[in-house]
Amino acid sequence: MTTYLLSILQGLLVTIGVSLGALIVAALLGLAGAAAKLSHLKWLNWVGDIYSTVIRGVPDLVWMLLLYFGGQILVNDIAEALGFRSGPQINPFVAGVLTIGFVYGAYMTETFRGAIMSVPKGQSEAGWAFGMSRFYTFRRMVLPQMVRFALPSFTNNWLVLLKATALVSVIGLADITNLSKQAGAAARGQIPGAAIIFMAFAGLLYLLITSISLLLLRHAEKRYSVGVKRGDF
Template identity: 50%
Template structure:
């Protein structure tokens, strides 16, 4: 766990001014990181399914995937967040009423993961589609000629090359997704932004806690950039040598 005092001293800030909100801020960081990671998994899963559907010659799959990416990318994230959250809650309320079940309220964390995953799945769909189209067609033909099945072709031929082409866009989408987690504060989840706002209102020092939240986000994005660079080196292994 990050030591709050050490972190603040590194940036020249005073730990005493936290006024007891240090543990809550760290918990907000943990919620934000967990929300981002789970939303990323949902987005990538939807992105792979969406890209497969977009590349399908069948309109039964291609048309819904095209509508999905067009609508989601054309509506602001904040509007989608509110629309999906309150729509899900409304449908659940109608269902419980119709089935004579006790009232159930959607957990804000689950709602945040589902909503962010659904929104950014549209962006990942286009990222994966473009990456797959960048793979030379002869690669899959050669894999088929060697007798590889559909799953073997994807795992051994398509996926490694797809990731190499997709990583720059994936990294950008991940950073945008990470910052978009701040939107979940509007549905009541105690993420980093929500905790910083509550602390600022209670201490009448809003600027201090917002700057601190910004620094914490910067710390997370910096660590993410390092991981992304490592992944790029991993998936580009041997490419430069062969290009020479």
């Protein structure tokens, strides 16, 4: 039992690594998508709309299978067309990070767009009046204020993204879910109810990560809400 549990704990590092990597990708894509949707250029608006609409309209599992297996087929086809026997193998960890980040970048797009729109327009206009560039105004005036508005939705997206990392098990990555499934299969006949025990342990690990995340993000919300008057309900 101890050996199996320790092996599952090794998958915890993989899950955390995929989650944090995907979060960085999603945040960058979310900022880019929000900028596109708020741009004065029509073609950028269309790009942002298509990205957020199409990605959110297709199940995460479909994107994982499409981008990983479909991407590998595409790489092999290109390599064969260039005269090689086969193309390089796509790393499952990289594929998991990029795919989940790509998917949740669409959700972050709407989170950041709404947060930016919540910052009074006069803040940016004041910065421009003082001769600040648009980028400098955004970095020094808009971004610090939008964080407060973005954090609640950002927290929800992070929690969902974290649980979505279980999908990397379908592409062979040794995460919590995959190792729990393997442990349950290997211990069948040795430990009564092994599959249920190890999957329950996996669930507890996910619950532990999400609980710690909530504590940290709630602390961040309080910090960015200092001086903000709240209504009484």
